[in-house]
Amino acid sequence: xxxxxxxxxxxxxxxxxxxxxxxxxxxxxxxxxxxxxxxxxxxxxxxxxxxxxxxxxxxxxxxxxxxxxxxxxxxxxxxxxxxxxxxxxxxxxxxxxxxxxxxxxxxxxxxxxxxxxxxxxxxxxxxxxxxxxxxxxxxxxxxxxxxxxxxxxxxxxxxxxxxxxxxxxxxxxxxxxxxxxxxxxxxxxxxxxxxxxxxxxxxxxxxxxxxxxxxxxxxxxxxxxxxxxxxxxxxxxxxxxxxxxxxxxxxxxxxxxxxxxxxxxxxxxxxxxxxxxxxxxxxxxxxxxxxxxxxxxxxxxxxxxxxxxxxxxxxxxxxxxxxxxxxxxxxxxxxxxxxxxxxxxxxxxxxxxxxxxxxxxxxx
Amino acid sequence: xxxxxxxxxxxxxxxxxxxxxxxxxxxxxxxxxxxxxxxxxxxxxxxxxxxxxxxxxxxxxxxxxxxxxxxxxxxxxxxxxxxxxxxxxxxxxxxxxxxxxxxxxxxxxxxxxxxxxxxxxxxxxxxxxxxxxxxxxxxxxxxxxxxxxxxxxxxxxxxxxxxxxxxxxxxxxxxxxxxxxxxxxxxxxxxxxxxxxxxxxxxxxxxxxxxxxxxxxxxxxxxxxxxxxxxxxxxxxxxxxxxxxxxxxxxxxxxxxxxxxxxxxxxxxxxxxxxxxxxxxxxxxxxxxxxxxxxxxxxxxxxxxxxxxxxxxxxxxxxxxxxxxxxxxxxxxxxxxxxxxxxxxxxxxxxxxxxxxxxxxxxx
DNA sequence: CTGTTAGCGCTTTCAG
DNA sequence: CTGAAAGCGCTAACAG
Numbered sequence: 001x002x003x004x005x006x007x008x009x010x011x012x013x014x015x016x017x018x019x020x021x022x023x024x025x026x027x028x029x030x031x032x033x034x035x036x037x038x039x040x041x042x043x044x045x046x047x048x049x050x051x052x053x054x055x056x057x058x059x060x061x062x063x064x065x066x067x068x069x070x071x072x073x074x075x076x077x078x079x080x081x082x083x084x085x086x087x088x089x090x091x092x093x094x095x096x097x098x099x100x101x102x103x104x105x106x107x108x109x110x111x112x113x114x115x116x117x118x119x120x121x122x123x124x125x126x127x128x129x130x131x132x133x134x135x136x137x138x139x140x141x142x143x144x145x146x147x148x149x150x151x152x153x154x155x156x157x158x159x160x161x162x163x164x165x166x167x168x169x170x171x172x173x174x175x176x177x178x179x180x181x182x183x184x185x186x187x188x189x190x191x192x193x194x195x196x197x198x199x200x201x202x203x204x205x206x207x208x209x210x211x212x213x214x215x216x217x218x219x220x221x222x223x224x225x226x227x228x229x230x231x232x233x234x235x236x237x238x239x240x241x242x243x244x245x246x247x248x249x250x251x252x253x254x255x256x257x258x259x260x261x262x263x264x265x266x267x268x269x270x271x272x273x274x275x276x277x278x279x280x281x282x283x284x285x286x287x288x289x290x291x292x293x294x295x296x297x298x299x300x301x302x303x304x305x306x307x308x309x310x311x312x313x314x315x316x317x318x319x320x321x322x323x324x325x326x327x328x329x330x331x332x333x334x335x336x337x338x339x340x341x342x343x344x345x346x347x348x349x350x351x352x353x354x355x356x357x358x359x360x361x362x363x364x
Numbered sequence: 365x366x367x368x369x370x371x372x373x374x375x376x377x378x379x380x381x382x383x384x385x386x387x388x389x390x391x392x393x394x395x396x397x398x399x400x401x402x403x404x405x406x407x408x409x410x411x412x413x414x415x416x417x418x419x420x421x422x423x424x425x426x427x428x429x430x431x432x433x434x435x436x437x438x439x440x441x442x443x444x445x446x447x448x449x450x451x452x453x454x455x456x457x458x459x460x461x462x463x464x465x466x467x468x469x470x471x472x473x474x475x476x477x478x479x480x481x482x483x484x485x486x487x488x489x490x491x492x493x494x495x496x497x498x499x500x501x502x503x504x505x506x507x508x509x510x511x512x513x514x515x516x517x518x519x520x521x522x523x524x525x526x527x528x529x530x531x532x533x534x535x536x537x538x539x540x541x542x543x544x545x546x547x548x549x550x551x552x553x554x555x556x557x558x559x560x561x562x563x564x565x566x567x568x569x570x571x572x573x574x575x576x577x578x579x580x581x582x583x584x585x586x587x588x589x590x591x592x593x594x595x596x597x598x599x600x601x602x603x604x605x606x607x608x609x610x611x612x613x614x615x616x617x618x619x620x621x622x623x624x625x626x627x628x629x630x631x632x633x634x635x636x637x638x639x640x641x642x643x644x645x646x647x648x649x650x651x652x653x654x655x656x657x658x659x660x661x662x663x664x665x666x667x668x669x670x671x672x673x674x675x676x677x678x679x680x681x682x683x684x685x686x687x688x689x690x691x692x693x694x695x696x697x698x699x700x701x702x703x704x705x706x707x708x709x710x711x712x713x714x715x716x717x718x719x720x721x722x723x724x725x726x727x728x
Numbered sequence: 729c730t731g732t733t734a735g736c737g738c739t740t741t742c743a744g
Numbered sequence: 745c746t747g748a749a750a751g752c753g754c755t756a757a758c759a760g
Contacts, residue, residue, distance in 0.1 A: 003479070003515045005752090005753055005754085006753065006754060006755095007753080007754090015730075015731085016730065016731045016732075017731090017753090017754075017755090018730075018731060018732080018754095018755080018756085019729085019730055019731075021754065021755060021756095022729095022730090022755095025754085025755085032729065032730085035729090035730085047511055049476060049479050049480050049511075050480055050753085050754080051421070051480065051482065051752085051753050051754070052477075052480040052481045052482070053417045053420040053421045053426060053481065053482055053752085053753080053754090054421050054736090054752070054753035054754040054755085055753080055754055055755075056417040056736090056754090057415070057417045057418050057421055057736045057737065057738090057752090057753080057754075057755090058735085058736055058753080058754045058755040058756080059736085059754085059755060059756085060736065060737095062417060064460075067461075071446065072436070072442055072445045072446050072449055073439070073442045073443050073445065073446040073668070073685075074442075075437070075439065075442070075669055078436055078437045078438075078439070078442040078445075079437050081436045081437065081442075081461075082435065082436050082437040082463070085436060085461060085463050094460055094461070094462065094477060094481070095460070095461045096428075096458055096459070096460055096461075097431075097445075097449060097458070097459045097460075097461050098458065099446070099449050112413060113416075113458060115367070115413050116413050116414055116415065116416040117416045117417065117458070118415065118416070118417055147411055151367045237672075275669075278672045279672075281672070282672050285674075303669075304437075305439055305639075305667075305669045305670065306669065308601075308642045308643075308645070308646050308673060309672060309673060309674075310649075310673075310674055321437075369736095369737055369738085370737065370738060370739095371737080371738090379746080379747085380746065380747045380748075381737090381738075381739090381747090381748095382738095382739080382740075382746075382747060382748080382749095383745090383746060383747075385738065385739060385740090386739095386745095386746090389738085389739085396745070396746090399745090399746085414737085414738080415736085415737050415738070417736085417737080417738095418736070418737035418738040418739090418752090419737080419738055419739075420738090420752090421736090421737080421738075421739095421752045421753065421754090422737080422738045422739040422740080422751085422752055423738085423739065423740090423752085424752065424753095
């Protein structure tokens, strides 16, 4: 026994498929009371479920939203996904998920798959990359995206435009104030304490990472401080851990070298995202160093699951869920394009991990 | 300009749509070398992307896998989602996401939506509930699921069968050894130290929670200990926190009451999942209590993001990703039904948060 | 307000 | 091995 169709319902109700369609799925007003009632009963008794594929084919639109993330298990992305999901529900659409580990080639494939399914819109989250090895992939992705848009698709990218995408219509970018916020963080960290600043960043070419680094350096400069040293590593916990190990060794050495009474300048670490910061913190701890005593550290994102971490991590709050929602709304045209980008901004949140950099009375 | 169609490709290649279909998407062997080549070139030059909706309609199957979770931002679910996503990719399918906050009525709706899209299979994660207020919802969900299966759909449920589902064909349950593992945890916790055991559980009727509670009590009983007291609260961090606050008060009181020299029996808390445990730990800490000094605590799930939490949380590792993968494979028939449920088991992982319960030499 | 008639884009017998 | 024709289930003009 297979799913019953509209015409079966229509036949049972003694009306034409068109009429049945009008009352069951259609729009405007439903036809005559009596008829409508009869159709509805027939549908119910048959357990009729409209075939979305057929509907989609007929009206060429699918009620689908494609979401591309690097990794759905990464709390950064899952938070955004939650927002997307929510907005999708508001729009009466469903979300199609694709994960790509950040590889442009895979992203291209995902876009093609979404296009094949006639997704109404596509939301792309996850840092864009300008790394040379991604050049080819980016070109492919850009082409695919352009084609998708040309066919009437709507795209919203979180963060930065896809490299090389010649934004035709239907191409939106949800800007995240990474640079500004990182600058703010640097400025707040520089007010108290005289630290040696070190940035743990992702690979050069990762836009999100680069923005945050640039912002932080700018903040430092504005505070009259010299630029921080940059350690490049992977954009995840493990990268943070590795960098942390290296830093720990250095801290120990410099501490040993310092004269008995005096103390070496304390290091202030800025990891470009929370999970990297957590990794670095774990490394320091495993080397017997304590935070904030031996070094202070700050991250970025303010991942919810990490808020119970101790010492509480100083970081920059980003409205991840809202970002996902807005991207989704933009792609649906629900959100005015130019209507002042609805306050998508985060804020610096200093906590225990950067103590010493806090004004004495402020303790959070 | 709109997406090009198969017939356009066919026309350009000078063949019939049928032939074009055969070489581009079709099955078996591709027709004559020369023809095939011509078609492929035509397709490429037009940037042809098959319309999955039309394909689906024609062969009534969609290449879609529906995934239902309570909340995609919850690390427990996002880990499972990652596994599902992976398996889906292996199968050349895409995953459709639905979040329901655990409400059976929403789950029913999600199933209907998946059915409408003719999803090939549906994976349901997230604890089933037997709470009276969910009775109606469960019935609806069960009916919807039955109908879906009757129409040829495949369903895999993680944990427990949907309440009331009369498992027809295509209905699979991926069992998670919650009870056994909880018993094991209890047994390991009981070997060292003489504790007063308290369980922080979810609402009565939540299967996952109930299983873990039952298992823990059984483990205690097998160790010759009296059953633990149970505190019922929400199945999330906030619930854990609330319970923690209550426990903290009690610990302080009993400590004050104890004679100056002697000490009150230390409390051992078992929170039925990691986030609840973290919440409880945060509450204790905020009340000035220290773990494991003033109380020891264990969770369940071994959430990855929480592994850097200090004191390191004792917990039960569950192969979440693998669970997602297996559910997906089962629903695809890729996995033999009876073939000994491919070792889906976790293990107790004692760490610092239950110190004192560790044998002296074991220190994790 | 309802029914008829064409497709949406693709697959798939069934002939040739 | 290829082409023609008939749908998959639904919507959307048009008529009536």
